[in-house]
Amino acid sequence: MEGNMAAVKRILAEGRADVNCRVKGLMCHWWTGSVTTPFTSPVMEEMWRRLTTSIDNTLHFACNGGDVETVEFVLSLNVVDINSRGVWSWTPVMTAAERGHREVVKLLVSEGADVSLVDVDGDNILHYAFIRGDVATVKFVLSLNVVDIDARNNIGLTAADMARLGGHKEVVKLLEPCFHVM
Template sequence: MFVLILSGPVTGKRADSQAWSQMEARRPGPTQKSDVPATTRERDTRKSGTPSRPDTRATPTPARRDARADADLCAACRAGKLAEVKRILDTGRADVNCRSVVGMTPVMRAAGWGHRDVVELLVSRGADVSLVDDDGDNVLHYACEGGYRKTVEFVLSLDGVDINSRGQRSMTPVMLAALRGHRDVVEFLVSRGADVSLVDGVGNDILHYACRGGDRKTVEFVLSLDGVDINVRNDYGETAADVARDGRHHQLSDLLVSRGTQ
């Protein structure tokens, strides 16, 4: 049986079915506003919108740490409530880099839910985009796992963000985007220099991840890239076609066979 060791921005990291369930529990869900295209509204019940211009005022250094204010900040960032995020930061009681579940920072939450305007505000108020969560994932991993291209574009424009950064099990952001079937994000990352020849901690490359995700168009795009070997095997001796078959994506395994996989 195929065992794919993964890690991801909005996930609990997984080597078995239980771990995959933990990952699903941490995936971005319904929210109020994001940069998700209108075609995905029914699935994610999100609304697209034009990001507001970020507030450039500095966030006051908390005179007295307030755990409740930190929790409220995380909740507001997750929900994309820009005005509420501003209000909380202006009180000076919340830490813009506070940690919540599995070491997530507010800016990771905002990026994972596609709230680019909130991400911009947090960055202007001192959010540290070089931080990683307890699993090693950073803000770019979160944005890519969620599939928010506009957020990905903004995050990638920031100093200190490495397009080929490694998360848990050495997953790169483009691997996460491929896993989730976010072809537009994969294409964007590749256009900006994402290295598709890299493998994770157990030898899975981007094609393994795309096949695990099951999106045919993403797989077809990945197959068109230089540096992607259709016959590369992970540490368990499995090709991308094996991954597709294990995930019951038989059309993908047939596609790979037609392309000459061994």
């Protein structure tokens, strides 16, 4: 916290700190969105460069927190693939969409996030935007005109089906002009 780079490098070199710690380590700050100025210091940058995980990575956690500046910082390190897969094969943009963080979704898309990917359940970014029921995020994802609104996941549900199940009537209304009555 004091910005002592020499001490950080010494502690990391001696193996006395686990930067991948999930409970009390750095990842918790990303998850809760509690990252503040000290966490974007050169010391934190050094620690994030060493951080590796086989599950959700720093970008997933930053997207979950929803702070655009934090996501920009993680992207600036160039150590995480923007389309990396985390738990259940979620991508960072799926995480941001599921949490209703439209500005983070927009940033990731502008940086090249692939919105056509699906997770292990066959859900795409539109499914996640509809799960949250955040109208602004759904409108943005729909405006991309990339994701098939009729795409079904592995159990046969469309994004609209998921919104209906979640009681998100305003989001379902967005698709009404898309349905054709026979």
